[in-house]
Amino acid sequence: MDCLNLNEPHSMGTTIIGVTYDGGVVLGADSRTSTGVYVANRASDKITQLTDNVYVCRSGSAADSQIVSDYVRYFLHQHTIQLGQPATVKVAANLVRLLAYNNKNMLQTGLIVGGWDKYEGGKIYGVPLGGTILEQPFAIGGSGSSYLYGFFDQAWKEGMTKEEAESLVVKAVSLAIARDGASGGVVRTVTINADGVTKNFYPGDTLPLWHEEIPAQNSLLDILSAPSPEPMSM
Amino acid sequence: MSSIGTGYDLSVTTFSPDGRVFQIEYAAKAVDNSGTVIGIKCKDGVVMGVEKLITSKMMLPRSNRRIHSIHRHSGMAVAGLAADGRQIVARAKGEASSYESTYGEGIPVKELAGRVANYVHLCTLYWWLRPFGCGVILGGYDRDGPQLYMIEPSGISYRYFGAAIGKGKQAAKTEIEKLQLSEMTCREGVIEVAKIIYKVHDEAKDKAFELEMSWVCEESKRLHEKVPDELLEEAKAAARLALEEMDAD
Numbered sequence: 001m002d003c004l005n006l007n008e009p010h011s012m013g014t015t016i017i018g019v020t021y022d023g024g025v026v027l028g029a030d031s032r033t034s035t036g037v038y039v040a041n042r043a044s045d046k047i048t049q050l051t052d053n054v055y056v057c058r059s060g061s062a063a064d065s066q067i068v069s070d071y072v073r074y075f076l077h078q079h080t081i082q083l084g085q086p087a088t089v090k091v092a093a094n095l096v097r098l099l100a101y102n103n104k105n106m107l108q109t110g111l112i113v114g115g116w117d118k119y120e121g122g123k124i125y126g127v128p129l130g131g132t133i134l135e136q137p138f139a140i141g142g143s144g145s146s147y148l149y150g151f152f153d154q155a156w157k158e159g160m161t162k163e164e165a166e167s168l169v170v171k172a173v174s175l176a177i178a179r180d181g182a183s184g185g186v187v188r189t190v191t192i193n194a195d196g197v198t199k200n201f202y203p204g205d206t207l208p209l210w211h212e213e214i215p216a217q218n219s220l221l222d223i224l225s226a227p228s229p230e231p232m233s234m
Numbered sequence: 235m236s237s238i239g240t241g242y243d244l245s246v247t248t249f250s251p252d253g254r255v256f257q258i259e260y261a262a263k264a265v266d267n268s269g270t271v272i273g274i275k276c277k278d279g280v281v282m283g284v285e286k287l288i289t290s291k292m293m294l295p296r297s298n299r300r301i302h303s304i305h306r307h308s309g310m311a312v313a314g315l316a317a318d319g320r321q322i323v324a325r326a327k328g329e330a331s332s333y334e335s336t337y338g339e340g341i342p343v344k345e346l347a348g349r350v351a352n353y354v355h356l357c358t359l360y361w362w363l364r365p366f367g368c369g370v371i372l373g374g375y376d377r378d379g380p381q382l383y384m385i386e387p388s389g390i391s392y393r394y395f396g397a398a399i400g401k402g403k404q405a406a407k408t409e410i411e412k413l414q415l416s417e418m419t420c421r422e423g424v425i426e427v428a429k430i431i432y433k434v435h436d437e438a439k440d441k442a443f444e445l446e447m448s449w450v451c452e453e454s455k456r457l458h459e460k461v462p463d464e465l466l467e468e469a470k471a472a473a474r475l476a477l478e479e480m481d482a483d
Contacts (some may be wrong), residue, residue: 079337085344094338119377133338 008036013182015144015173016046016057018114019156020137021165024122024193025114028169029057030144030177031185042185051076052197054092055190056113059142060129065109068099089115093125093133101131110141114193144176144183151175166200167193172209247361257365258358261387261410264367265314268441270400270434271300273311273371275382276423277416279451280373281461282311283427285400285435288442301448301460305330307340308374309448309458310350313400314387315367322370326350343374347383347391355389369399373448375456402434409433420451428469429476445470 017028029046032039046058048069055074058065072095076087093113100107126132126139136155138156140148151172160168166189173187187202205216243256250256268422269285284300296306300319301311304326312319329349333341357363365387372383384397395415398406409430418426428445435443447466450458461469 083342086340090339091337095336098336 005030013144013180014046014059015176015180015183016059016110016112016140016141017145017148017169017172018057018112018124018126019113019160019165019169020122020124021160021162023162024095024116024191025124026057026162026165026169026191027057027112027114027188028189029142029189030131030173030183031188032183034182039184044185045188045201047188047190049073050092050113051080051087051115053086053117053192054089054113055192056092056096057112057114057141058109059111060109061107063212064107065111068096068109070108071099074097076123079119086117088117088119089113089123089125090120090135093123093127093135096125097127097131097133100127100129104129104131108129112139112141116194118194122193140172142183144173144180147176147179148172162191162193170202171208174202175210177207178210178213245361246358246363255358255388258388261367262369265387265399266401266403267371267419268313268315268368268400269300269373269440269463270398270399270402270412270431271313272371272396272427272430273373273382273384273394274392274396274410274413274415274418274423274427275373275380275419276418276451279375279380279420279423279449279454279456280382281420281423281427281447281449281451282309282371283424283431283445283447284311285402285431286444286446287440288444291442295444299478300446302327303448303458304346304372304374305334305413306457307376307450308343308346308372309408311371311373311448313369313371318366319368319370322350322354322366322368325353326372329353340376342376342378343372343381343383344378344393346374347372347381347385347393350387351385351391354385354387358389367466371397371399373450374458377449380422380451389459392432393419401436401440402431405434406430420449420453421465424449424465425469425472428466428473432470432473432477433480445473 006062013034015030019026027047031043033041050056050073075095080087096111098114110129111127116122122137124139126134126136150184153213169189170187177183189200191198243252246257269287271284273282286300302323303309323401330341354366370385382394383391384394385391396410447461449461
């Protein structure tokens with residue numbers, strides 16, 4: 001097959017999201033890593049830790065986003081030692097964008113940096129392809145995000161609770177997975193606030209079904225062993 | 235306290251038998267010969283003041299700045315060899331600027347003090363460099379509130395509520411200790427600093443002097459700037475009055 005080229009670079013088609021809520025942030029992502037049309041990893045973790053209180057959602061080239069995360073984690077670690085206290089989300093985001101901007105010719109990765117610090121609370125910074133940095137109340141990225149702009153325009157509101165924010169993120173990622181071929185698998189979320197970090201995992205069968213989606217089935221053989229339907233009574 | 239370290243004081247890379255580096259101590263003496271410099275940390279900010287001894291009647295008033303802004307939110311008052319002080323200020327400005335370029339936010343005062351101290355200390359490690367002959371009082375306001383640091387020629391840096399260097403430092407320290415700094419606002423602090431500098435100024439030994447003051451506080455919107463002219467005049471007048479009252483006793 002000439003459409004299955006296993007030598008294509010690994011890219012994360014992806015849907016990534018970061019939203020702030022009253023007291024922290026929720027980061028969410030799908031789990032599909034593709035090499036061309038082949039799904040190289042159907043359960044990847046695209047939300048990577050930078051420090052105890054700052055995480056980053058990665059999209060685009062898997063290699064590029066991993067190397068940027070590794071460098072930033074290293075710099076932040078040194079910075080934390082020097083400063084004597086946890087780094088702020090702003091500093092983490094700035095280090096990410098310096099790498100993204102100064103190496104823009106070689107990199108192809110969009111990142112969403114999110115976390116919580118004691119000075120500013122929960123913050124989300126978007127660092128898209130060229131190395132811009134933009135602080136936003138919520139950010140979306142990756143190929144699946146195209147399908148979410150209208151959704152967020154309608155569904156986003158200021159001052160949500162943690163539960164509202166998390167369900168918004170899960171709903172959004174699952175909508176994007178439904179429409180974007182390069183996004184799929186499970187939904188992973190990371191919630192960061194003053195109390196710490198909570199990671200959640202939503203397998204495909206826990207996600208709602210959208211327009212014309214077929215319910216998940218383990219095997220077609222299940223249909224054979226199912227009992228015949230009862231005759232209808234009038 | 236002071237002793238001549240004959241034979242062990244020729245180089246900053248030589249220890250004396252009793253564990254002292256005399257060159258550094260001599261550098262500190264250069265600071266002691268300069269006009270008094272004071273810094274105090276009030277409840278809402280930091281105030282710094284310098285007794286600028288006027289060596290020539292032909293000097294233009296307000297020239298020869300001794301207090302410099304390092305960044306928007308921090309400033310440095312220098313005592314000792316002025317040219318050495320210029321180097322330290324330039325280095326501090328560079329550190330503050332490059333920190334902001336890398337990390338995207340203003341340099342914390344603690345970090346800035348650490349970097350200046352490192353730089354000053356660096357020059358005490360090599361025989362081809364001489365130590366800086368100046369002490370520096372660094373005042374700033376960052377996310378953790380107002381802070382005051384003092385860096386000596388040895389490279390030691392501590393955080394203070396009140397600090398004084400230069401000729402009148404002993405007398406100034408005694409006066410500062412009498413103040414209730416935790417309850418004082420910077421507006422009141424400016425008056426107190428002026429009074430102290432006028433008080434410790436030695437009329438007999440030194441002739442005229444000019445008072446230079448700066449602050450960084452809530453009133454200055456957390457920016458380091460010169461104390462506004464009317465407040466400065468008010469402080470000078472209060473200081474002169476206090477002196478007269480003392481003389482009258």
